[in-house]
Amino acid sequence: MAAVRKGSVRARAALGATLVVALALVAAGFFVVSTLRAGLADTAKLNAENAARATAAQVGDVPDREVRDVDGLGGDDPSQVVDADGKVLGASDPLEGRPPMAGFARPDKPGSPARDDTGGGGDKRGGHAGSDDADADSDSDDDSDDAADADAGRQDIDTDEKSEVVTLPVDDDGEVTYDKDDTVGTQEFRVAGVQSRTRDGTPVTVYSGASLDAQQEAVSSVTRSMLFGLPVLLVVVAGVTWLVTRRALRPVEGIRQEMGAITASTDLSRRVPEPDSRDEVARLARTTNETLAALESSVERQRRFIADASHELRSPVASLRTQLEVAAAHPELLDLEGAVEDTIRLQALATDLLLLARLDAGERPAQARLSPAALLREEMAQRVGDPHPVRIEGVPAQGEVRGSEGQLARVLGNLLDNAQRHAATEVRVSLTEEDGALVLAVADDGEGVPEAERERIFERFVRLDGARSRDEGGAGLGLAIARDVAVRHGGSLTEEGVPGAGARFVLRLPLAAEG
Structure with missing residues (x-):
């Protein structure tokens, strides 16, 4: 199509605007997706930490043999309670029978407070560190349960949680499964670990996970929407830019056509159309008309100059020719003085014309x-x-x-x-x-x-x-x-x-x- 041929201002403007908008939208898309992903990840992390804290508080109210019965382990999200030796004391249904969740630190030795890799400190909730003997007595003597109950508020809960993303197998229903035969895919969970003690003083680490499925679905939905909307928006931008540029350049095309007609006809009295607007195109049209007027005046001046010069040259040349013809026929009638005057006048006129021609040519003095x-x-x-x-x-x-x-x-x-x-x-x-x-x-x-x-x-x-x-x-x-x-x-x-x-x-x- 002729309109989009190489060198078309409209095509270059539309292409340039489209590229700029495309780059801006891609950059904005990456920013939105990364911000959304980070926000949802932070939400999942917070949910996992809150769930781990809640379960840790419940674990602190029961002895280690009753950990598996706490309410925090009855949900569908993965949860585990692991003692200092790596033994799973309790787990939610999705992780029933599963080994300790990988990627988290276990306590260094039995009987010591739980610690994770990050080296986080502990936030003691009203506890007394020297309650191990009382807790041990509660394991051997059921009559000391009341005393152990009194120590329930003294368990250690480390508030410097560690969290990471764990990939677990899921079944057809999207539930976490440990049976590889039923596995159809995997799902990512944000898992947080909180250190605590059971009522009888056993140090444990409570792991709770929050699914990242909602995050991934939201990010995927936003990404698909952007991938679908970006081409449509770019087509709209290119079309609008093309139409706006076409309308803006329409007076320029009129100026070009009129200038072409003036060049073809050599009629310098014609003028290009001037738009009613006060923009650059209107100023271009006015300047073009002023240039045409100056050119017309210059050409007219040159024509008059040539005509006047021819007329001025004709007189001395005719006079000199007449005198020479008379002298050829009648030498005795030769007006030598008049011939010399005509020659001098002709020489002066030629000198003046030559000087004017040099001045018109722009000769610098x-x-x-x-x-x-x-x-x-x-x-x-x-x-x-x-x-x-x-x-x-x-x-x-x-x-x-x-x-x-x-x-x-x-x-x-x-x-x-x-x-x-x-x-x-x-x-x-x-x-x-x-x-x-x-x-x-x-x-x-x-x-x-x-x-x-x-x-x-x-x-x-x-x-x-x-x-x-x-x-x-x-x-x-x-x-x-x-x-x-x-x-x-x-x-x-x-x-x-x-x-x-x-x-x-x-x-x-x-x-x-x-x-």
């Missing part, structure tokens, strides 16, 4: 340190035959800037040419420092520039004096070149004159850093 004051002196020394005098106001600042000497000299020459062309009596030049920048101002006393035209005059091939002949007014590229060069040098060029009082062009260039 040189970074040499140079003095605008020195450039101004050199330019003034080279200018001869200007129709109006040039007056330098004040002492030129001696700061330095970084850039191309040839391009900055071209800017200064273009500004002076423009001022000479429009001045009535004189041209004024000043060079000062302001706020970390060198400020070159070139002013004339002509008619000035209307406020509405102050930006338009910096466009290429724009001349406000339409009635003026091209030979007198130039091609309209001088100010455009001057501003482009200023911008490339990190500066600016603006017109700040007052209409009717002359034009004043201000060039600002950042001062070069010291060192």
